[in-house]
Amino acid sequence: MWGFYFHELMRSLPFFLKGLWMTVAVAGLSLIFGSIIGFFGGIMRAGHNKPARLIVGVWVDLIRGTPFLVQIFVIFFILPGIGIELEAFPAAVIALTNLTASFITEIVAGGILAVPSGQKEAATAAGLSGYQQLRYIVLPQAMRTIFPPLVGQYVLLIKDSSIVSAIGVVDITRVGWLTVQRIPEGLMVFGLVGLLYFAICYPLINLSGYLERRMTVVSTKI
Amino acid sequence: MISFKNVNKWYGDLLVLNKIDLEVAQGEVVVICGPSGSGKSTLIRCINRLEPIQKGALIVDGMNVHDRKTNMTQLRAEIGFIFQQFNLYPHMSALGNVTIAPIRVRNIPKGEAEKLGRKTLVRVGLGERIDSYPAQLSGGQQQRVAIARGLCMQPKIMLFDEPTSALDPEMINEVLDVMRDLAKGGMTMMVVTHEMGFAREVANRVVFMDEGTIIEVAPPNDFFTNPQTDRGKYFLSSILTH
Numbered sequence A: 001m002w003g004f005y006f007h008e009l010m011r012s013l014p015f016f017l018k019g020l021w022m023t024v025a026v027a028g029l030s031l032i033f034g035s036i037i038g039f040f041g042g043i044m045r046a047g048h049n050k051p052a053r054l055i056v057g058v059w060v061d062l063i064r065g066t067p068f069l070v071q072i073f074v075i076f077f078i079l080p081g082i083g084i085e086l087e088a089f090p091a092a093v094i095a096l097t098n099l100t101a102s103f104i105t106e107i108v109a110g111g112i113l114a115v116p117s118g119q120k121e122a123a124t125a126a127g128l129s130g131y132q133q134l135r136y137i138v139l140p141q142a143m144r145t146i147f148p149p150l151v152g153q154y155v156l157l158i159k160d161s162s163i164v165s166a167i168g169v170v171d172i173t174r175v176g177w178l179t180v181q182r183i184p185e186g187l188m189v190f191g192l193v194g195l196l197y198f199a200i201c202y203p204l205i206n207l208s209g210y211l212e213r214r215m216t217v218v219s220t221k222i
Numbered sequence B: 001m002i003s004f005k006n007v008n009k010w011y012g013d014l015l016v017l018n019k020i021d022l023e024v025a026q027g028e029v030v031v032i033c034g035p036s037g038s039g040k041s042t043l044i045r046c047i048n049r050l051e052p053i054q055k056g057a058l059i060v061d062g063m064n065v066h067d068r069k070t071n072m073t074q075l076r077a078e079i080g081f082i083f084q085q086f087n088l089y090p091h092m093s094a095l096g097n098v099t100i101a102p103i104r105v106r107n108i109p110k111g112e113a114e115k116l117g118r119k120t121l122v123r124v125g126l127g128e129r130i131d132s133y134p135a136q137l138s139g140g141q142q143q144r145v146a147i148a149r150g151l152c153m154q155p156k157i158m159l160f161d162e163p164t165s166a167l168d169p170e171m172i173n174e175v176l177d178v179m180r181d182l183a184k185g186g187m188t189m190m191v192v193t194h195e196m197g198f199a200r201e202v203a204n205r206v207v208f209m210d211e212g213t214i215i216e217v218a219p220p221n222d223f224f225t226n227p228q229t230d231r232g233k234y235f236l237s238s239i240l241t242h
Helices: A002-011 A013-045 A050-064 A068-082 A088-113 A117-125 A130-167 A172-182 A186-221 B040-047 B072-077 B094-104 B110-123 B139-151 B169-184 B196-202 B220-225 B230-241
Strands: B002-011 B014-024 B029-033 B055-060 B079-082 B157-161 B188-192 B205-210 B213-218
Touching (some): A002 A013, A013 A088, A013 A130, A050 A088, A068 A088, A088 A130, A117 A130, A117 B079, A130 A172, A130 A186, A130 B094, B002 B040, B014 B040, B014 B213, B040 B188, B072 B079, B079 B139, B094 B110, B139 B157, B139 B169, B169 B188, B169 B196, B196 B220
Parallel strands (some): B079 B157
Antiparallel strands (some): B002 B014
C-alpha cells in the first residue's frame, strides 16, 4: 500500500512544484517589498522626527502583537466589507509584506542605533548633511549589525508564508492539504512538504550563520 | 575670529555655561583648562553647534552660529573638530577618512581630494599608513589621522577637545608635535587640555574655567606662575602635584 501511495505522490510532484513556485513567489515578493519598506521604517524609527518615530512604533507593536493568521483574515475578509476587494494572492503578499516590514523595521532601527553617537558627531562636525551621514557613515556600519538577523528574518518569512494557505493560496502547504485528501498518508505527504520548505530555508540558515561569523571577525579585526 | 557675547547654556535646569565673554583673534592659540565638569568641552562644542546655546550670541568667522538662517554646512566646513575618542570612521581607510568630507561637502573631485589627503597624512607623519584601517592604528596614529581629517577641509579654525586624554603616555607627544606645527603655521586654535607643558609653550592665552564660568584669562606664563584667583591657585597646585 505504501508503495502505491508513494508512486501516486511522485505522480503529483508537478503539483508540488507549482506549490513550491507559489511559496517562492509570495515569499519572494514580500521579501523585496518588506525589505524596502522595512529599511525606510527603520530609518524613521531611529530618526529625529518624533511623530514619525511614534507612528512607526505603534505600527510595529500592533503587527508584532497580533497573530499573522488574524492579520491575513483582516486583510482578506474584512477589507472587502469596506469596499476593498482583493484576490487571495495580492492579499497574501500584502499581509506578508506588512509583517516582514515591521520586523525588518526593528532590525534596521536597532542596527542604526547601535552605531556609536561619536560617529554622527564627527560627521556633523565635518559638515556632512543628514542624508550624507546616513548614506556614508551610519548605514555602512549598521549593515554589519543588520545583516545576520535580516537573513534570519527571511527564513521566518518563508516559513510564515505557509499561513497564506488559510485564505486559499495554493502554496506548498495548501498542496499538502489537497494531496492528503487523495493520498491518506499524512506523514509521507507532509514529509515532502517539509522537505521542500527545508530545501529553500537551509541555504539561508547557512548564509545567516556565515554572515554572523564573518561580521564578528570583521568587526574585531578592523 | 571667534566671539562669545554673554553666552548662557543650560542642560535642563543645570547652568553649564554662565555669561561667557571671550574673543579669539585670527592665528591665536587659546588653551582652556579647568576641573572636570567646568564646561570646557561644552564651550568649544558650541562653536560649531554640536551644542545649542540658549542665550547670548556666538559669532564665528562673521557668521552667527545660533541664527537659524546661518548655513551650518558652510560654517562647519571652516572648523576642524578633534574629539577625545578620535571618532574615526572604522569602515574606511585612513585615506577614506580624510577625503570623505572634502569630496562630499567641498565637492572636490575624488582624485584631487586623494592627492590632498595623501599630502596631509604625510604631513602628520602617516605617509606609511595611508591605506590602514583605524583598528590597525595605535591611538596616537588614530588621533593624527583625525587631525589630518580636519585639516583636509582646509579650515580656518581647529578645535581640540582633550585630544590626548585617551592616549597612552608615550603617544601623547606625537600628537602634540602635530599640534605645535599647526600653531606655528598660524592656525587659529582652541584647545581643551590638561597638558600644561603644551599650554606654556604654544598658547597665546590660557582660559581657566570653573563651574561654567571663565575665572581667568591670561598669557600662560602669568597664569602658571602667578594665578590671580584662589580657584586658579588651587587648580594649579592640584594638577602639578599629581
